[in-house]
Amino acid sequence: MAETVALCKNHGVKIGAHPGLPDVQGFGRREMKLSPEEHTANVVYQVGALQGFLDREGVKLHHVKPHGSLYGMMVRDIDVARAVWAGVPKGTRVFGLAGTPMETAANEAGLEFHAEYFADVKYRADGTLIVDRKKKPWDMEDVKSHVSKQLKESRVVAITGEEVEMPVKDYPITICCHSDSPGCIDIVSATREVVGAYNRASGL
Numbered sequence: 001m002a003e004t005v006a007l008c009k010n011h012g013v014k015i016g017a018h019p020g021l022p023d024v025q026g027f028g029r030r031e032m033k034l035s036p037e038e039h040t041a042n043v044v045y046q047v048g049a050l051q052g053f054l055d056r057e058g059v060k061l062h063h064v065k066p067h068g069s070l071y072g073m074m075v076r077d078i079d080v081a082r083a084v085w086a087g088v089p090k091g092t093r094v095f096g097l098a099g100t101p102m103e104t105a106a107n108e109a110g111l112e113f114h115a116e117y118f119a120d121v122k123y124r125a126d127g128t129l130i131v132d133r134k135k136k137p138w139d140m141e142d143v144k145s146h147v148s149k150q151l152k153e154s155r156v157v158a159i160t161g162e163e164v165e166m167p168v169k170d171y172p173i174t175i176c177c178h179s180d181s182p183g184c185i186d187i188v189s190a191t192r193e194v195v196g197a198y199n200r201a202s203g204l
Contacts, residue, residue, distance in 0.1 A: 005053045015059060016095070019046035019087075020067035028068035036083035043087025051089075063114065064088045065095035065176075066102075074102045075128060081105035095174050099127060099167035115168040117150040119143055119191040120181040125158040127166060137182040143190045147175060151198045 008015045020028025022042055034042065047064060054061055066074055066084055074081040078101035085105050088094060091112075096102030098115035106113040120138055122130045150156055151173070154166045175195065177188045 001050060001053045002056075005050075005057050005059070009057050009059050014062035015050070015054060016063035016065055016093075017047040017050045017061060018065055018067045019043045019070070019084075021070045023069070028070065031069045031073065036079060036086075039080060039083035040087040043084050047088065061089070061092060063093040063095055063174075065116070071096075071102075072129070072131065074105070075100045077101060078105060082108065085109045085111055095176075097127075097129070098169065098171060113171055114174045115166075115171040117147065117166070117173060117175045119147050119175055119177045120184075120187050121176070121178070123156045123158050123164060125160045125162055125164060127156075127164050130159060135178075135181050138187060140183075140186055140190045143187055144194050147191050147194045148198070150175075151194065 005015060007013075019042065021030070021032045021034070022028075023030045023032055043064075047061070051061060065071075070080075070084065074084055075097050081101040082105045085094065086109065088109070088111060090110070093112045093114055094102075094106050095114045095116045096106060098113075103113055103115075118129065120135075120143065122132075124130055146156070150166060154168050155163050156166060158164050175191055177191055178184065181187055
């Protein structure tokens with residue numbers, strides 16, 4: 001964490017916390033049943049750890065985005081979403097899937113919600129994410145098409161082939177690219193290319 005924060009500071013990269021379930025062996029990717037109080041304390045603990053390194057370097061926490069199975073639990077369960085967001089410092093941006101309990105609970109908590117698109121994750125017909133731990137490589141033209149449709153139309157082509165509307169409203173948009181996806185650097189570059197073209201065309 002010390003090295004990552006220092007590198008981000010040196011390169012002007014904004015830093016966010018990515019708290020997950022306390023599943024050390026499974027890297028937060030196995031679902032665990034915690035009480036609301038445990039969910040809140042878990043997030044306070046993890047965000048607080050990062051905050052210590054940020055304070056040391058004199059940089060600010062930019063956002064909080066839940067990780068792995070915790071993210072999926074918050075998409076489905078309003079009580080989990082409320083408990084997790086209760087552990088986030090007031091005034092902090094949070095990233096999540098629009099149109100789900102993540103959004104509802106963030107608004108209830110008075111947190112600045114940013115709607116999230118995904119460059120390297122496929123969607124179901126109900127707009128939820130398909131979690132595939134044995135990730136297959138993406139074709140970069142498919143990545144560009146996938147990201148472009150989300151940006152330009154707020155829609156995505158589901159795994160079933162049908163188009164799904166993404167209820168992002170007027171929220172700020174963030175796009176997730178996973179570092180453990182095969183060809184992750186190429187995915188980030190392709191996403192950046194689409195975003196740059198979109199911003200230029202929009203006069204941003």
